[in-house]
Amino acid sequence: MDLLQKWTDHYIEAGCDEVGRGCLSGPVVAAAVILDDSFKQNLVNDSKKLTFKTRMELDSYIKDNVKNYAIAELPPAFIDEHNILNASIHAMHRALDQLTITPELILVDGNKFHPYNYIPHQCIIKGDSKVLSIAAASILAKNYRDRLMIELHEEHPEYKWNTNFGYATKAHQQALIKYGPTKYHRLSFRLKYD
Numbered sequence: 001m002d003l004l005q006k007w008t009d010h011y012i013e014a015g016c017d018e019v020g021r022g023c024l025s026g027p028v029v030a031a032a033v034i035l036d037d038s039f040k041q042n043l044v045n046d047s048k049k050l051t052f053k054t055r056m057e058l059d060s061y062i063k064d065n066v067k068n069y070a071i072a073e074l075p076p077a078f079i080d081e082h083n084i085l086n087a088s089i090h091a092m093h094r095a096l097d098q099l100t101i102t103p104e105l106i107l108v109d110g111n112k113f114h115p116y117n118y119i120p121h122q123c124i125i126k127g128d129s130k131v132l133s134i135a136a137a138s139i140l141a142k143n144y145r146d147r148l149m150i151e152l153h154e155e156h157p158e159y160k161w162n163t164n165f166g167y168a169t170k171a172h173q174q175a176l177i178k179y180g181p182t183k184y185h186r187l188s189f190r191l192k193y194d
Contacts, residue, residue, distance in 0.1 A: 003132040007107050014103035015133025018088045019141045023166035025185045026149050027073040030091035031141035034068040034101055035133045046129040047138040059143045062136045070098035071144050080188040089114050109134045156182055
C-alpha cells in the first residue's frame, strides 16, 4: 500500500519521528522531513519494516530528494533527567529547530507531542506506516542512530551494540551483569539483570 504523500493539500508539512525509546543505551534520535512534491515512493516505508541494507540505501535518496530535513539526538543523561517520553518529544523539537524551511503543519508519529512554536500538529498512531514524510523521518533517524551505535561498539564491544543497537537483548543483559553500565547507558532504565 502506498503511503500518503500529503496529509493536507494546503500546508507545508514536516513529518517527525524518533528512534531509540526502548533502548538501554545510546541517545534518543529524532528526524524531521519536509517532502518535495515530486518525491517518489521508491521503497520508503516504516523503518522497522525495512532491512538494514535497504534503509542505508534509501538514506542518500531521501536526503537528496526532499525539500528539507534535520536530525537531532539527546544523550542518556537528558533521558534520565527528563524521562524518555519528554526526551523523545524534545529531540523532535530540536530537529524542527534545525529545519531551514518553517513548516505550517507538523505530523508526528505516535499519540503524544508538546506544542511547538505555535505551529499546528497532528499526532498519527503508526504514522510511519501511513505518511511518507514520517516514514522518511523514521529512516533517517534510525540510520543515524544505528551508525552511532556501531561506532560506540568499537569503544565497548562487550555489549554487542553493533548488532543490538542498545536494545535489551540477552547478550546486552549478560554484559551488564558482567561489566555494569557505561556512560552511554540510561541509568533510569532497568539495568540490573540476574
